[in-house]
Amino acid sequence: LRFEELISEKTIGRLSLYRRLLAGLMADNHQNICSHELAALSGGTASQVRRDLMAIGYSGSPAKGYQVADMAESIGRFMDNPDGSRAAIVGMGNLGRAIVKYFSGRNPKLSIVAAFDNDPNKIGRTVHGCFCHDIAEIAQVVAGLSIRLGVITVPAEAAQDIARLLVNAGITGILNFAPTHLHLGEDAYVEDIDLTMSMEKVAYFGQMGDSPDG
Amino acid sequence: LRFEELISEKTIGRLSLYRRLLAGLMADNHQNICSHELAALSGGTASQVRRDLMAIGYSGSPAKGYQVADMAESIGRFMDNPDGSRAAIVGMGNLGRAIVKYFSGRNPKLSIVAAFDNDPNKIGRTVHGCFCHDIAEIAQVVAGLSIRLGVITVPAEAAQDIARLLVNAGITGILNFAPTHLHLGEDAYVEDIDLTMSMEKVAYFGQMGDSPDG
DNA sequence: ACATGTGAAGTTATTCACAGCC
DNA sequence: GGCTGTGAATAACTTCACATGT
Numbered sequence: 001l002r003f004e005e006l007i008s009e010k011t012i013g014r015l016s017l018y019r020r021l022l023a024g025l026m027a028d029n030h031q032n033i034c035s036h037e038l039a040a041l042s043g044g045t046a047s048q049v050r051r052d053l054m055a056i057g058y059s060g061s062p063a064k065g066y067q068v069a070d071m072a073e074s075i076g077r078f079m080d081n082p083d084g085s086r087a088a089i090v091g092m093g094n095l096g097r098a099i100v101k102y103f104s105g106r107n108p109k110l111s112i113v114a115a116f117d118n119d120p121n122k123i124g125r126t127v128h129g130c131f132c133h134d135i136a137e138i139a140q141v142v143a144g145l146s147i148r149l150g151v152i153t154v155p156a157e158a159a160q161d162i163a164r165l166l167v168n169a170g171i172t173g174i175l176n177f178a179p180t181h182l183h184l185g186e187d188a189y190v191e192d193i194d195l196t197m198s199m200e201k202v203a204y205f206g207q208m209g210d211s212p213d214g
Numbered sequence: 215l216r217f218e219e220l221i222s223e224k225t226i227g228r229l230s231l232y233r234r235l236l237a238g239l240m241a242d243n244h245q246n247i248c249s250h251e252l253a254a255l256s257g258g259t260a261s262q263v264r265r266d267l268m269a270i271g272y273s274g275s276p277a278k279g280y281q282v283a284d285m286a287e288s289i290g291r292f293m294d295n296p297d298g299s300r301a302a303i304v305g306m307g308n309l310g311r312a313i314v315k316y317f318s319g320r321n322p323k324l325s326i327v328a329a330f331d332n333d334p335n336k337i338g339r340t341v342h343g344c345f346c347h348d349i350a351e352i353a354q355v356v357a358g359l360s361i362r363l364g365v366i367t368v369p370a371e372a373a374q375d376i377a378r379l380l381v382n383a384g385i386t387g388i389l390n391f392a393p394t395h396l397h398l399g400e401d402a403y404v405e406d407i408d409l410t411m412s413m414e415k416v417a418y419f420g421q422m423g424d425s426p427d428g
Numbered sequence: 429a430c431a432t433g434t435g436a437a438g439t440t441a442t443t444c445a446c447a448g449c450c
Numbered sequence: 451g452g453c454t455g456t457g458a459a460t461a462a463c464t465t466c467a468c469a470t471g472t
Contacts, residue, residue, distance in 0.1 A: 087413070173421060277449075
């Protein structure tokens with residue numbers, strides 16, 4: 001388990017995906033799986049699966065392929081913070097509540113444990129087990145619960161300030177739904193989910209590159 | 215305006231982003247902008263901005279840079295379907311409703327015009343101007359409204375079947391929130407938004423690659 | 429035979445660097 | 451000077467192909 005060699009974002013994303021697929025297989029009592037089966041499930045190629053596993057130093061056997069439970073555990077050992085990861089979400093609008101619901105109870109090692117908003121109607125309420133605080137309490141609550149991750153679901157105009165508040169409170173990773181680029185330098189890793197952009201990509205590629213006979 | 219040369223998904227994504235930034239600049243009465251300013255706003259580099267614009271054949275002037283309104287219009291001419299693009303969403307749970315709300319009134323050329331669910335409590339209701347039909351009516355409604363795009367916000371187990379229904383009804387582009395790879399061959403362009411994967415990436419990179427002194 | 433693991437090759441994406449222009 | 455546009459160089463990612471093991 002060494003960090004000398006850096007692993008690409010794409011590989012980490014696929015490892016996360018593999019793990020979820022493996023969980024499904026375990027539920028179906030599958031014991032072994034080989035690279036091209038996992039590739040078919042994940043939408044990639046067998047080579048890519050093998051390379052990704054190579055990156056975390058996981059090995060299978062040429063005889064039986066990979067062992068499902070073992071691989072899942074290896075991915076977890078590599079990716080998960082042993083102490084678990086706690087996240088805070090800022091912005092309890094429709095999208096924020098949907099996100100809280102989505103992650104609620106899904107993974108005890110990666111859960112949203114606090115919410116924030118500036119709307120008095122939302123402050124003090126509990127949504128899916130997640131209590132909504134006033135934004136003014138970010139520093140306090142984040143420090144108190146050792147929260148390291150943030151989810152931003154506020155309007156674009158507010159996102160940069162909120163991001164700065166989160167970083168100042170000790171947060172080092174942000175999932176950002178606001179359609180704005182966050183300027184945080186090296187202070188935090190930011191992953192953007194831009195719904196408009198994704199939808200426009202679908203519109204463009206869905207309606208233009210039609211039916212190239214392949 | 216020719217399609218001989220294919221444009222990458224990444225470039226299309228950034229063009230979508232540039233356009234939104236330009237809209238903001240227009241609202242502030244900015245007339246001109248140069249590549250590194252747009253780069254700073256978008257989080258990219260000046261070279262990349264210039265390359266992206268080259269891809270759609272848009273040119274600025276060495277004297278004044280690019281003209282904001284003109285560039286926005288060029289991007290629109292390149293990316294938008296002149297007839298507009300209509301989308302249907304399947305799955306009116308929390309996430310589905312949040313998505314409908316998110317896109318509601320945002321862009322008349324790209325709007326969600328129909329919803330579907332199999333829950334009798336949801337069928338017949340209107341959410342943010344979007345009427346929810348029974349899933350059994352997909353073929354009918356999609357054809358009737360000339361819908362070409364789909365958004366999938368159903369549980370993973372149901373996603374593949376729903377995707378097939380949509381494609382059979384004539385849909386060629388899908389924005390998929392279900393954590394499953396959709397097997398549709400060349401029938402449709404699929405863009406996946408995998409919230410768990412994104413969150414796990416944030417957890418990994420936010421908590422591991424900390425503070426390399428740059 | 430069919431699997432993994434991996435150097436080598438290929439492909440795609442980004443950045444550099446500079447010619448040309450204002 | 452600072453800008454754009456773009457060939458050339460670089461870096462990142464993916465696939466190929468095959469040695470090796472069982």
